[in-house]
Amino acid sequence: MHYWNDVLLEIVRREGGDILDLTIVNRMVTQMRNDRDGSENPRVYVGDDKPGAWRPTSYPDMNDPGCARHSQAVTPFWGEMKPFALTSGSQFRPPTPGLYGTYEKLLAGDAYKWQVEAVRSAGADKPTARTPVVNRTPDQEAAAWFWANDEDGTYKPPGQLLQATRDIATAHKLNTYANARLFALVSIAMADAGIAVRDVKFLTPVDLWRPVSAIREGGLDPEWKPLLKNRAGINFNPCFPAWASGHATFGAAWAGVMKRYFNSDDIAFTMTTDDPRSLVKARSFTSFSQAAREDADSRIWLGVHFPWDAEDGLVLGDKVADTCSARSWSRSSSRLLPARPRLLRCRAGGATTSDADPEPRPRVPGPITAAAPRPTKRAGRHRRAPSGPGAANPARRPGRSRGRRRSAPYRRPATVRRDRSVKCEASGLLAGSGLPQAPSSHLGDAHSRIGSSFGHISAPIGVAPSGLADGLHEPGGRRVENAVGLLMPRQRVTQGA
Template identity: 55%
Template sequence: MGRLIVVLGRETSMGWLRRALFDTTGTRRQRRRRRPLRKAVTMGAGLALVAAGSVLALPPQGAAADTPHYDGDPTQYWNGVLLELFRLTGGEAGSPGRLSRSAAMMNAAIYDGESAYQNTFYTLRYKPYLSAPKYWNLGQGADEEERIIGRTAYNILHALYPDQTAFLDQKFLYRFGTPSTQYDIIDTEIVGTIVNNMLQARSNDGWDDSRLYTLQDVPGAWRPTGEPGCTTVGDAVTPDWGLVTPFTMSSGSAYRPTTPGSFADYASLLASPAYAYQVDQVRRLGGRGSAERTAEQTAIATFWANDLGPDATHKGTFKPPGQLLDATISIARARVQSKYENTRLFALVSLAMADAAIGEWDVKYQTPIDLWRPVSAIHNGIDPSWQPLSAARDGSPLTPCFPAWASGHAAFAGGWAAVMTSYFGSDAMTFTVNTEDPASPQKTRTFTSFHQAAQEDADSRVYLGVHYPWDATDGLKLGDDVATKAVLPRLAPIGS
């Protein structure tokens, strides 16, 4: 005898398997009549299926299982797995938009899977992201909630990071004590539907647009900084991310602020006292070796940076969205016990950051002013020797290779703080945030409110020398708008 094992290929639907086992276009009664087919497929020896390049193999039925490790909440566990993928991912694949998209896809799918479970066995209390169908079953199986969350997370991550299959398989085996490829009826009952819904919803969202940026050859317009990794127009990171289909917003420009200082063009912007003030603030507070930046401001700058990708000898950091997900894990571990509530919290946070990234990249690249970075502004007639505090591991200057206005860190932080405040019913909370930036003299910082942490995150970019103050202000506002006007209503309580 053999046991059927399911292997999902990259962004491959499991709908074919559901159709093989049941006629999903029929009624519940029709599917029950087909139950003998399920038994035949599951137990039949020598069966193999091929679908979209994925082979279904049949290992011995008597293969021993390891001990599962169901310690801690499953959504928190799989977000920890996601953070490790963030550390292992560099280049454009490790850009803020790409990473936040991955988090939103995984966590929104987990939330929909959990919502379907609640809708089938208990009460659906919140609006699902895409759908929460009641599913055919023979009664609640052992560890069903855990299996839905884990198998949904695994399959979404496998679709997004197929080159990390060995790592994902190891994490799955540790959690469940069985291989990821071992057949589980929950895949055909609901997980396949949830995974397929998410992959189809995001299949043509524009994430892989590879068009090059067109430079504007005028003072004030963004250009490569000349720092390592940012020397040609082709180095501009994800210039069309603002055109990616949002998860909850009507468009990437839905909450677009006016131009920096509301100036209509580069000439009027650069001639203004407001612009001169912005540049001077960064020059004085964000320069390497600045005598005006305090020790506390330096600590803030490096604590929130986390811009480093992996190299030959080091993992990367968990990146800006990962730092806020890590903070969410720590806070939820202490305060959120329900599996259902954990799925909703992480979906809200991830959707807010994903759409904040899309909205922020619309601001950076799709508005009349694609503002040059402080290093370019200061080198242009003020101080050609000035360098930002921000540095790579080898000490070379490190400015993100895309326009300054507005700040992605700030947008992520603004969306995160708005979600956390709404979810917990108060901005006031004492909590600790971690960093993985090797330049930070502090590995943790403690805060007494969500918006205090968000403001510090935004201000850090000025102290690091890579953003102007209005980048921080406008980024925070955009993130808050995304969360309060689009994300929170999407996953609101039923009937609200």
């Protein structure tokens, strides 16, 4: 039963790799690189000059060379990409754009007028002749800059949330496998959130213009500017439509995964920021939902989003998180994450526990010796240990006929012999005496690719699990206390496993 487990651990130890790279990460990275079509779409955005439709936000007093033409819209067709967990980018498309259908109907509604006035007073950079009052508290302004991370050179919204994931995982002392699964779920949810929100921004009947366009070109205040500024102090806007908010969608997707993973929303934690203009470098929250809500509202306080952008983003992100968390990632289907392997921790005194067992289960007593013979395998029967005088009375095997008896459990030697008769078939995953290098940085690479094509992450972020087999044996082959092993079925390991 422990045969392939020991073989895998021994190969990983010799090659300097990681068991999670072998069993999970390589497969996910390969699937991401090979099956995600659309990330290099060369098409450019063709704009509509109707009032209400998105247009470039470069003005004489807000010069932005990166957003002076419709064709500079950032990743307008990202919503057509194939998601990881969703069936399509439009699976959870909010109904709000479809309720209006045309820009004329949208601008004539009272709801739209209220939206414009809300961001006009809360998101202005400073008072003007036509907007004499700015209704924003100092704490709201601090939160607006804390969550911004809009400029290149920052770790952008997903990077900020991955940093928070790492800090929370460290605080809760998650083990290697729990860490890897949490980061996989968070990353998949945010990757699909990026696809879903781009669908709303560009592929619905309404590509909504930014508040600065609505206020200036709508004739309300030609001097109005949003609070958001770049490092040079020039006010600017993200170069894509307002509806719905990407920050809100990412934040809700992250919070949704976190509260489902920890089975609680009421977990206190502290987050950090990478935005150079933020005077507050850390903010504390009492729940994941509280952080997501502040993330969404911060875009209104920055003057770059309407309130319904935030609301629809929160709903959209939570639906994405629910789908990613609820799916059973099994090897029997085309889903992403394999079923959770069984981790055993060997304790002194001959007891083993798994992370699924609350109490230790006693092992069959008996010394582990390197001289233990390999069992023979008879056709149609399970393995047997040598029998003879003094052998323990075998117990019945549950579910078997009364005539079949189970022999004493086979005890694997403490070390694995480097025997050429041991054949590991893996179509390139395991072959002969070793496996190809599978550096643990693949997990960080997977994180760094999430949204990278549309500027959401500028550097690898995340925790790459490593050292799972460290401390399994001391020199000389003696098994040490608290070693960790991965039980796998006694079968050939294939690339799809």
